[in-house]
Amino acid sequence: AHLGDISERKRTEAERLSLHRELEHRVAERTAELGRARRELEASDARRRESQTYFEKSFHSSPALMSIARAADGKLIEVNPAFVAGSGYTRAEALGHSTLELGLWLHPAQRDEFLHRIRADRMIRDLETDFRSRHGQVRTLLLNADVIELGGEPCMLTVGIDITERRRRDQVQNATYEISQAVLGGDDLPALLARVHGIIGRLMPARNFYVALL
DSSP states (O other), X not given: OHHHHHHHHHHHHHHHHHHHHHHHHHHHHHHHHXXXXXXXXXXXXXXXXXXXXXXXXHHHHOSSEEEEEETTTOOEEEEOHHHHHHHSOOHHXXXXXXXXXXXXXXXXXHHHHHHHHHHHHSEEEEEEEEEEOTTSOEEEEEEEEEEEEETTEEEEEEEEEEOHHHHHHHHHHHHHHHHHHHHHTTXXXXXXXXXXXHHHHTTOSOSOOOOOOO
């Protein structure tokens, strides 16, 4: 009986040592997993900070007009220096207001189209619009926009490229072609002058001007 008790104690001790080693092994594995997870999280945080820094630098240094607005109400939460220069509003004046409140849309129907497309597709590509600055200057912008998430809130990142001069060149080129076609059309002089007057009138803001043949 005594020998049996000794054998039982040895077996129990061996089982306890085995369980202890298994527990140590599991603790070591779990510690290693936590270490890997911590390193991956730190690396992810570093990449996120780098990405955020890159975005901020790109945003503020871009020559394009850029803005970030809340999708819920269109209120601006950030604008870049190009937006400030193009709109005529300081950053402090622009933030907290929508572009509609600032009077930047020359044609409200274009804003309606912008909102419809961004809500339906969550993105906009190459939407041509006319913007009016604080000082009344009208510029043609090509808008691209995406819905992004900032702090868990949907926002609209909008990029506007000024194509005013390109549009003007296209208009002058088209007008030149129309005038040449009118001259070749063989109309009498009064009809020709009236037609040329109408073509040029689309290019000039003045209501009254004269066309003379020299």
